[in-house]
Amino acid sequence: MLKNFLDDKGVAYKEVNVQQDPIAAQRLVNATGQMGVPQSNVNGNWVLGFDPNSVMSFLK
Template sequence: MNKNITLYTTTMCPVCRMVREFLSNMNIEYKEINVDLNPIVRIKLIRKTRRLSVPQINIDGEWVFGFDPVRILKVLNAKAN
């Protein structure tokens, strides 16, 4: 699956850890950006999505918020077609 997947996280987020483990267990490659370490990215992310919470996952331009494995797979499958 050759998708552009970016996972936005924070250091102490247990739900972020769940998403990370899910993606890894499914052998889905992704880029992780910890917004605790990059406040400029955090501000841009909030402006773009209008959400303060993490995790936020961008899959080829489509957003998935929180830990929603069904939606993650649905978006990945839709982008594969």
């Protein structure tokens, strides 16, 4: 849902699949204390789950 939302808004993003990249998974846990996905870093702010309002507020 998050990728579709970002695509619809024309927002560029980099996808990191933590199931395929255990080092990225550990960095995510170290940074956020959470392993749930999706997690998005938007301009230095972490957003857990699909939260379009938070994503858009951090993009402004």
